[in-house]
Amino acid sequence: MVQIDDNYPTPTSVSQKSTVALLVRPSPSSRSEKPTPIQSGILDTNLHLGFLGRHLLQGLPARYTSQDASQPWLLFWSLQSLSLLKVELDQGNKDKAAEGILAMQNPNEGGFGGGPGQAAHLLPTYAAICTLAIVGAPDPSSKPDSDSVKSITPWTRIDRRALYRLFLSLKHPDGSFRVSSNGEVDVRGVYCLLAVAKLLNMMTEELVRGTKEWVRGCQTYEGGFASAAIGIGEGRWAPLGEAHGGYTFCALAAWVLLELEFPSSSSSSEKKLNFRNLRRWLVQMQGGEDELYGFRGRTNKLVDGCYSWWVGGCFALLDKLEERDGDVIWNPEGLKEYILYAAQHPAGGLRDKPPKSPDMYHTLYNLAGLSSAQYASQPQTSSPTSSDQSSPSSSSSESPAPAQGAPSDSSITSSTPLSSSSSSSTVSDSASSTQAQPSSTPRATPTTPKTAASLPPAITLNGTDPLFNLTKTHAEAMMKWFREEEREDFR
Amino acid sequence: MSQPTLYADRAEWSDVVPIEQYENTTPLAPIFYKNEYKDATNYFRGIAKTGEKSQRVLELTEHLIRLNPAHYTAWQYRYETLLAIGSNFEDELRLMDELAITHLKTYQVWHHRRLLMLKICKPARELDFIARTFKVDAKNYHTWSYRQWILAYFNDNELWSGELDFVEDLLYADIRNNSAWHHRFFTVFQSGVHDGEEDRERVLKRELIYVKQSISLVPNNASAWNYLRGLLEHNSIPYSRVISFIQPYTLSMDEQTADLVDLDNPPPSKGAHLPCALAIEFLADIYEAEGGDRMLNATELWKSLGNEYDVARKKYWEYRIREGLRAIQT
Numbered sequence: 001m002v003q004i005d006d007n008y009p010t011p012t013s014v015s016q017k018s019t020v021a022l023l024v025r026p027s028p029s030s031r032s033e034k035p036t037p038i039q040s041g042i043l044d045t046n047l048h049l050g051f052l053g054r055h056l057l058q059g060l061p062a063r064y065t066s067q068d069a070s071q072p073w074l075l076f077w078s079l080q081s082l083s084l085l086k087v088e089l090d091q092g093n094k095d096k097a098a099e100g101i102l103a104m105q106n107p108n109e110g111g112f113g114g115g116p117g118q119a120a121h122l123l124p125t126y127a128a129i130c131t132l133a134i135v136g137a138p139d140p141s142s143k144p145d146s147d148s149v150k151s152i153t154p155w156t157r158i159d160r161r162a163l164y165r166l167f168l169s170l171k172h173p174d175g176s177f178r179v180s181s182n183g184e185v186d187v188r189g190v191y192c193l194l195a196v197a198k199l200l201n202m203m204t205e206e207l208v209r210g211t212k213e214w215v216r217g218c219q220t221y222e223g224g225f226a227s228a229a230i231g232i233g234e235g236r237w238a239p240l241g242e243a244h245g246g247y248t249f250c251a252l253a254a255w256v257l258l259e260l261e262f263p264s265s266s267s268s269s270e271k272k273l274n275f276r277n278l279r280r281w282l283v284q285m286q287g288g289e290d291e292l293y294g295f296r297g298r299t300n301k302l303v304d305g306c307y308s309w310w311v312g313g314c315f316a317l318l319d320k321l322e323e324r325d326g327d328v329i330w331n332p333e334g335l336k337e338y339i340l341y342a343a344q345h346p347a348g349g350l351r352d353k354p355p356k357s358p359d360m361y362h363t364l365y366n367l368a369g370l371s372s373a374q375y376a377s378q379p380q381t382s383s384p385t386s387s388d389q390s391s392p393s394s395s396s397s398e399s400p401a402p403a404q405g406a407p408s409d410s411s412i413t414s415s416t417p418l419s420s421s422s423s424s425s426t427v428s429d430s431a432s433s434t435q436a437q438p439s440s441t442p443r444a445t446p447t448t449p450k451t452a453a454s455l456p457p458a459i460t461l462n463g464t465d466p467l468f469n470l471t472k473t474h475a476e477a478m479m480k481w482f483r484e485e486e487r488e489d490f491r
Numbered sequence: 492m493s494q495p496t497l498y499a500d501r502a503e504w505s506d507v508v509p510i511e512q513y514e515n516t517t518p519l520a521p522i523f524y525k526n527e528y529k530d531a532t533n534y535f536r537g538i539a540k541t542g543e544k545s546q547r548v549l550e551l552t553e554h555l556i557r558l559n560p561a562h563y564t565a566w567q568y569r570y571e572t573l574l575a576i577g578s579n580f581e582d583e584l585r586l587m588d589e590l591a592i593t594h595l596k597t598y599q600v601w602h603h604r605r606l607l608m609l610k611i612c613k614p615a616r617e618l619d620f621i622a623r624t625f626k627v628d629a630k631n632y633h634t635w636s637y638r639q640w641i642l643a644y645f646n647d648n649e650l651w652s653g654e655l656d657f658v659e660d661l662l663y664a665d666i667r668n669n670s671a672w673h674h675r676f677f678t679v680f681q682s683g684v685h686d687g688e689e690d691r692e693r694v695l696k697r698e699l700i701y702v703k704q705s706i707s708l709v710p711n712n713a714s715a716w717n718y719l720r721g722l723l724e725h726n727s728i729p730y731s732r733v734i735s736f737i738q739p740y741t742l743s744m745d746e747q748t749a750d751l752v753d754l755d756n757p758p759p760s761k762g763a764h765l766p767c768a769l770a771i772e773f774l775a776d777i778y779e780a781e782g783g784d785r786m787l788n789a790t791e792l793w794k795s796l797g798n799e800y801d802v803a804r805k806k807y808w809e810y811r812i813r814e815g816l817r818a819i820q821t
Contacts, residue, residue: 005709006708006710006763006764007764008666008709010664010665010666010668011629011664012665012668055520056519057519059520062523062524065524066559066560067522067561068528068562069564070561071522075520093519096516096517096519099518100518103513103518113564114562114563114564115512116513118563118564119567119568182567182606184598220673220676221680221718221720221721221724222721227632227636230644232643232683233683238643238677238681239677239681240636240640241632241635241636241673242635242669283807287803293803299669299717300668300712300713301630327810329806329810330806330807334803
């Protein structure tokens with residue numbers, strides 16, 4: 001649907017118009033130039049691996065000081081991006097990542113902060129635990145025994161007792177949690193806490209008493225969720241802030257985590273969410289053709305690649321809750337167009353929208369959104385678990401995405417370790433975007449000209465569990481570990 | 492322009508033992524901090540370890556939050572220091588005014604104000620301050636939710652009394668400002684009954700007129716339609732109540748018939764782009780609610796949306812058709 005302003009411009013419509021002007025499919029500057037993968041609507045995996053590799057291994061320029069209180073996030077965003085791209089670090093770098101994270105565990109309060117010596121905070125705690133899920137899984141072939149268990153996995157060094165005490169100390173009587181000892185209350189914190197509690201097998205009734213009602217209070221008349229809610233008496237709530245994509249994801253994921261752990265009985269007088277309005281709002285957040293079908297985060301605001309996950313990922317959450325199959329109510333094919341054509345940056349990484357620069361946050365959430373879109377378009381495949389192998393599966397029975405007029409491209413690198421050893425120059429070679437061909441990383445190359453039979457594989461990324469934004473393998477391994485009876489009681 | 496002197500070079504800080512961030516490990520994704528920042532954070536870690544709460548700590552934390560407004564630990568420690576040394580919270584608030592304008596999008600800047608406000612308890616001044624910041628960014632999420640918190644927390648009728656006018660000014664400036672529409676809903680329907688608003692029938696009528704006029708002026712405005720839906724649902728009024736109003740919006744400009752001025756049913760403005768997909772959706776909802784044979788009318792409308800007026804959401808309209816047909820079969 002083309003955006004129309006009823007011949008009544010306001011700042012919103014003016015801003016919208018100028019954004020739309022830049023949301024066009026990129027094309028080569030001259031007819032004689034061969035289109036790049038991005039210009040052909042293909043995910044340029046190698047390019048993005050280079051972007052991620054540079055940041056992880058060479059480090060971040062001074063302007064990243066603004067992220068100094070989000071260091072676990074920097075690791076999570078890059079490592080989960082790698083997981084989605086079916087790449088894992090070698091053991092040396094995994095250990096480095098784990099040590100870095102553990103250095104951010106707060107020795108006094110428990111939990112994790114944005115950096116070593118920083119106060120405990122629910123958001124970096126989530127990022128830290130998820131990073132450990134990615135890099136810290138015990139080798140399944142080795143048997144745990146009391147002496148070597150510590151060396152098998154850094155998960156033994158997570159102080160769950162202190163973490164549980166921290167969680168309780170942050171709780172408010174109305175069911176909400178503040179993010180740090182004197183920090184703000186909002187639903188992101190609640191989600192982060194519940195996700196961690198689930199991964200580490202720490203969800204108790206005591207922990208979550210009243211939380212579901214508070215989360216429900218965050219739903220607005222539009223159907224999405226606000227950042228927080230304030231009680232206004234007689235069991236009623238007023239949401240603080242309008243319906244917003246980021247908060248909606250957190251609220252819905254929190255709700256699902258609570259519902260799965262403590263299912264409400266059908267006879268329960270407990271009020272439910274307004275799913276009808278939520279579904280409508282989610283669908284309304286997707287942009288039209290002139291916005292390349294990207295998602296916006298709020299009504300009458302601009303589309304942004306990160307909402308590919310925050311809003312696009314909500315549909316998988318609804319599926320999980322309602323145990324439904326097959327009813328795709330949104331436009332995943334369209335979302336792919338946005339991510340592949342607008343969000344991919346020609347020098348690597350993904351972004352909000354052109355002409356903005358890429359960053360690791362937008363790289364992850366665009367890729368996670370792309371993964372969601374890929375799996376949503378394939379109702380025949382079973383859950384994303386089946387694709388955690390390195391080879392793409394998929395029967396491409398779906399119609400081709402409008403983007404693809406390009407030759408077939410099996411653009412997957414096999415599990416390519418990003419080596420840390422100084423003798424190997426693999427990483428710096430492949431990381432440099434100025435080099436024409438990376439030296440040793442298998443490069444995606446277009447093969448024969450496309451025929452109707454050789455459509456590109458529809459699923460090229462790993463699936464991601466919508467509750468955590470981790471691959472099912474990583475999430476399940478961690479949950480299983482902490483369920484074992486030998487684990488110390490955290491209370 | 493001279494570089495600020497490092498704490499390491501200042502005699503009055505020589506008693507503090509600075510602490511490096513990473514002692515034994517070289518992390519992945521290291522940030523290449525400037526010396527000024529490294530030095531300030533080393534000294535911050537130093538005083539945090541000893542638990543010092545003093546005037547010079549206020550100086551250091553101010554320096555830090557200027558360098559990195561997202562450094563929540565520095566904010567938290569600063570707040571604790573203000574409490575410990577008995578600082579004047581109003582002076583602190585004035586200092587924050589400057590920072591807020593430069594760093595509007597940081598959580599911490601606004602949360603710190605909230606903590607101060609809990610001590611100072613002068614919300615009217617805050618509402619003025621917030622109103623000024625909207626000139627810079629009329630949709631700032633932190634600012635709007637902070638405003639709502641102030642109003643709900645202090646719950647003072649004096650504060651509430653000016654709110655409707657305030658939000659109308661912003662809607663006049665931009666009828667598509669969804670933050671303002673949300674705030675209107677919050678003020679009118681989600682914050683209890685304020686002085687002068689006791690006649691709920693009158694309030695409802697006023698709101699209906701307001702939203703209809705907004706739709707009439709700019710029909711393709713999702714904010715207004717969402718407000719209309721919210722208003723009706725919240726007050727348990729069926730959508731069918733406004734069917735005569737919305738019907739003209741489902742037709743093209745050529746098909747408009749209204750000659751008479753009907754205040755209850757303002758027609759689409761001359762510049763409107765019609766038919767309006769949001770109106771067609773609304774009409775379909777009305778038919779769906781009626782059920783029975785009317786469901787087929789709803790189905791027709793959903794088909795028209797999926798095929799012509801809102802093609803991007805085709806799958807959603809197909810889902811609505813399936814659900815609608817399923818409903819009348821049971």
